[in-house]
Amino acid sequence: MLKHGRVCFSKSRYQSVDQILGFHSRNYSSNNVSRKSCELLVLGGGAGGCSIAAKFVPKLDKNAVIILDPSDVHYYQPMLTMVGAGVKKVKDCARPMSKVLPSGARWVKDSVYEFEPENNTIHTKLGASISYNYLLVALGLQLRFDLIPGLEEALTDPESGVCSNYSPLYAEKTFSVLQKFKEGNAVFTFPNTPVKCAGAPQKACYLSEDYLCRNGKRNKANIMYKTSLPVIFSVKHYAEELVKLCKRRDIDVSYRQELVKINKDKKEAIFKLLDEPEKVIEVPYSMLHVTPPMSSPSELQNATSIVDSTGYLNVNKNTLQHQIYSNIFGIGDCTNLPTSKTAAAVAAQGKVVCNNLLSVMRGEKPRAEYNGYTSCPLVTGYGSCILAEFDYGLKPLETFPIDQSKESALMYYLKKDFMPSLYWFGMLKGRWNGPQVFRKIFHLGFGK
Ligand SMILES: Cc1cc2nc3c(=O)[nH]c(=O)nc-3n(C[C@H](O)[C@H](O)[C@H](O)COP(=O)(O)OP(=O)(O)OC[C@H]3O[C@@H](n4cnc5c(N)ncnc54)[C@H](O)[C@@H]3O)c2cc1C
Structure with missing residues (x-):
């Protein structure tokens, strides 16, 4: 072990x-x-x-x-x-x-x-x-790759077609699987547990789809996004755009399906239908990107x-x-x-x-309050991103004075080039508390 x-x-x-x-x-x-x-x-x-x-x-x-x-x-x-x-x-x-x-x-x-x-x-x-x-x-x-029989074995086999961006051990394998992809099903999963960055499983899907388009393999690929959730994203404002995007790009989305087993030798993924728990389906794959239970x-x-x-x-x-x-x-x-x-x-x-x-x-009562602010840069391709920002009430809490549910190149470069420096030199040094100040400025003092 x-x-x-x-x-x-x-x-x-x-x-x-x-x-x-x-x-x-x-x-x-x-x-x-x-x-x-x-x-x-x-x-x-x-x-x-x-x-x-x-x-x-x-x-x-x-x-x-x-x-x-x-x-x-x-x-x-x-x-x-x-x-x-x-x-x-x-x-x-x-x-x-x-x-x-x-x-x-x-x-x-x-x-x-x-x-x-x-x-x-x-x-x-x-x-x-x-x-x-x-x-x-x-x-x-903690990541629980061990809860899906066959997964750890498949992840450590370079030829299995199974990968996961969720571990630094396997994230580079995702790109290598994409490069080797010839034809067949490319399947992306979302587990039946809370996860970190609930947008990351679909970012992997959109980027892979874009990669296959740019490399002339898209017409040989059947892209499937299979989620345990009943919706594509918890906030309606963004979910509506994401559903349209999947339709436009011919990504087959299935809800309430949970990956429960991998048969590496047959290249088959077994999914439980969460609304009919006695039923499972077997899905053959050439590429399988797994978001593990956590x-x-x-x-x-x-x-x-x-x-x-x-x-x-x-x-x-x-x-x-x-x-x-x-x-x-x-x-x-x-x-x-x-x-x-x-x-x-x-x-x-x-x-x-x-x-x-x-x-x-100091012996005083705590007074500061967190409103649930969270954000997810939903990268939709090489050069595009929807920057979702919202609060406890699942209401958008957008920083920029534009409709952030639309795909944008600016958000992509923010995510790829700006946010890493903000993390290393701002957040980890205790200097970055999120974009609230900028939200107020951009919304002329009216932002929350
Ligand atoms: C693929 C992926 C994509 C993501 N994309 C985004 C994104 O676009 N935007 C975004 O905002 N967030 C994103 N996230 C989520 C983000 O990284 C996490 O939410 C964030 O790191 C959580 O911070 P944390 O301090 O709670 O936990 P972590 O940063 O995970 O830190 C936990 C620490 O605890 C330590 N630890 C564990 N067990 C013990 C123990 N028993 N004793 C002592 N120490 C221990 C670990 O070593 C680790 O250093 C993504 C995450 C992943 C995996």
Whole structure:
């Protein structure tokens, strides 16, 4: 069993991406001392954990912030979509963790294993205990490739035609499968669980369709998008345009279908019909892009006193403070916030967490409120994108003074060229809280 960060793969013939990229751990706090304590403990050094730590390091004493994360590499995950399309490489999405975490924080390269919130303590996989005054939980989601029989085996076979943009291990394989594609069904799936970036499965589909058009293979391809959801996108404003787009480009969309098994040797995918659960259908494929089932990390699910019945950190949806423990806050994908799980949502949540945590540290009530803002750049081809932005009420909350449900080249270049720098130099440094200020300016002060 090879473990790479959050993803569990059995019998993988692949090296971990950390090894491939040559990133090795350095500059992290030693685990020799088995007891540590700090003012603020941040669990997870991903998009949410790193950006909040960066905000607090200048506000607190030296070494007051500990970040716990086992990974040597920090990935800018939104770029994996462009890797699958051959526009970027995995190395473009990756930076050494030691370089992105704020230098004034102590990085402990280990994983949280057990929570003891009543004693303000957590225990780690390597046997250390860390006590804290305040805790931020930012553990992201775990990918469950293992839940679909035949999937891991198919992903690690270079000739299987099965790929996934969701892991840095396989995103480059998507482009290689596209290049090798000759004819037949190209199938794209969406699982029956919450996922990060709910638009990413269809971005893979649109980019692949465009690739096949541009390379003279489209008339030999039957493109199928099979989703467990009853709609193509949760926000009507964008869903209407996406349905039209699929019709125009002859993409066959099926709803309420869940990938449950892969028969690699026969190149057959088995789907359950969710409204007729006793029925399954077998779909032959030449290309199969899989979005795996996802869940909150197992360690968090096991911490029953701090999660809800679905295993996600139980926070107040406005203040992001834990529902029971007032010194615990949550951010990002591992929380039960009823909004779409994206890095854009994390940026907007960052300011609220920071203000409210500072209030609690001063003995005041948390007052800042998160409105559910999230955003998804739905890349529809090489050079076009629909930038979806919306709130808890699934109402569009668009930054630009144009109808963003229409495909636009500007949004494509924003996504491809501008957003990565905004992430590395703005968000991870604690300086980017989402586009609210620009929305107000562009809407002459009337934007929310
Ligand atoms: C293919 C793809 C496309 C996407 N496209 C977009 C997009 O276009 N726009 C957008 O805004 N978002 C997009 N996203 C989603 C975005 O990347 C995530 O929503 C965002 O990274 C969530 O941030 P987070 O801090 O909650 O989790 P993460 O950034 O995933 O960080 C979680 C961290 O926790 C660490 N961790 C895990 N378990 C433990 C443990 N037990 N102990 C300690 N640390 C642990 C991990 O190593 C990781 O560093 C995309 C994601 C993917 C995969």
